[in-house]
Amino acid sequence: xxxxxxxxxxxxxxxxxxxxxxxxxxxxxxxxxxxxxxxxxxxxxxxxxxxxxxxxxxxxxxxxxxxxxxxxxxxxxxxxxxxxxxxxxxxxxxxxxxxxxxxxxxxxxxxxxxxxxxxxxxxxxxxxxxxxxxxxxxxxxxxxxxxxxxxxxxxxxxxxxxxxx
Amino acid sequence: xxxxxxxxxxxxxxxxxxxxxxxxxxxxxxxxxxxxxxxxxxxxxxxxxxxxxxxxxxxxxxxxxxxxxxxxxxxxxxxxxxxxxxxxxxxxxxxxxxxxxxxxxxxxxxxxxxxxxxxxxxxxxxxxxxxxxxxxxxxxxxxxxxxxxxxxxxxxxxxxxxxxx
Numbered sequence: 043x044x045x046x047x048x049x050x051x052x053x054x055x056x057x058x059x060x061x062x063x064x065x066x067x068x069x070x071x072x073x074x075x076x077x078x079x080x081x082x083x084x085x086x087x088x089x090x091x092x093x094x095x096x097x098x099x100x101x102x103x104x105x106x107x108x109x110x111x112x113x114x115x116x117x118x119x120x121x122x123x124x125x126x127x128x129x130x131x132x133x134x135x136x137x138x139x140x141x142x143x144x145x146x147x148x149x150x151x152x153x154x155x156x157x158x159x160x161x162x163x164x165x166x167x168x169x170x171x172x173x174x175x176x177x178x179x180x181x182x183x184x185x186x187x188x189x190x191x192x193x194x195x196x197x198x199x200x201x202x203x204x205x206x207x
Numbered sequence: 208x209x210x211x212x213x214x215x216x217x218x219x220x221x222x223x224x225x226x227x228x229x230x231x232x233x234x235x236x237x238x239x240x241x242x243x244x245x246x247x248x249x250x251x252x253x254x255x256x257x258x259x260x261x262x263x264x265x266x267x268x269x270x271x272x273x274x275x276x277x278x279x280x281x282x283x284x285x286x287x288x289x290x291x292x293x294x295x296x297x298x299x300x301x302x303x304x305x306x307x308x309x310x311x312x313x314x315x316x317x318x319x320x321x322x323x324x325x326x327x328x329x330x331x332x333x334x335x336x337x338x339x340x341x342x343x344x345x346x347x348x349x350x351x352x353x354x355x356x357x358x359x360x361x362x363x364x365x366x367x368x369x370x371x372x
Contacts, residue, residue, distance in 0.1 A: 076282075148357075175363065180351050183236060186343055186344075187351075188322070
């Protein structure tokens with residue numbers, strides 16, 4: 043079945059929000075997404091997030107959402123946050139077509155890289171990404187992703203400076 | 208004066224560039240930094256990049272470089288790109304001072320998280336971050352950092368749309 047890819051707009055906020063949750067379920071991290079549909083809509087409106095949706099007969103069947111980051115080593119880059127195609131519509135080239143739109147944006151701006159994270163057990167995704175020339179940065183250099191969450195930030199900022207650290 | 212921490216301006220581009228290269232050499236990735244001093248200055252002037260510089264008795268002792276991004280799961284967050292104390296100035300609380308200043312900024316803006324990458328062999332840094340409550344997200348949830356460089360982006364973006372997958 044043929045599909046079309048168009049830029050994501052605020053009109054797509056509801057369906058993108060649903061699919062963000064579907065993807066998080068698949069990733070076995072259903073509590074991951076914390077943003078409301080309105081916050082997503084606002085982020086798209088303010089261009090803090092940008093992306094594309096795939097449509098079959100006017101139904102959204104997949105999406106990709108990205109944002110820009112700035113690396114001290116390579117300057118402006120795209121961080122691809124979510125890339126997802128609904129189960130019933132896989133193997134039809136939609137994922138690759140969505141990825142191609144992101145690559146075109148990066149290419150037009152002559153960015154030095156596109157970056158994202160993938161779960162180590164998601165072999166289908168890993169194979170797909172390697173087929174498009176991506177490198178696992180942990181395998182290559184040993185990079186690990188570390189995070190300090192809001193409660194720990196608050197604790198640290200409010201904490202006793204003589205906590206033995 | 209012992210420790211002094213200030214916000215970086217574009218006038219600090221040369222000092223920042225020096226420290227970037229010292230840190231990359233320590234990380235055994237000396238070819239990593241590709242930006243010129245001019246590009247660094249511009250990024251700070253345009254607020255694409257933010258920094259803190261630490262001085263001990265008026266000598267440049269270390270720095271932290273960060274930017275802000277927006278993720279679909281948690282909204283605005285801080286990405287800490289670099290945090291580094293020159294060997295001669297270690298064990299005097301410079302690292303902790305920088306980290307505390309970073310955390311205060313994140314806390315004041317009520318950010319969902321501070322995120323950073325660390326090399327898996329850098330056990331001193333890992334201990335330091337864990338002591339402040341940071342979590343190894345690669346280990347915790349299995350996330351791996353993937354990247355596609357400009358050469359691969361060009362190949363893909365320019366490819367014939369009907370080419371075999």
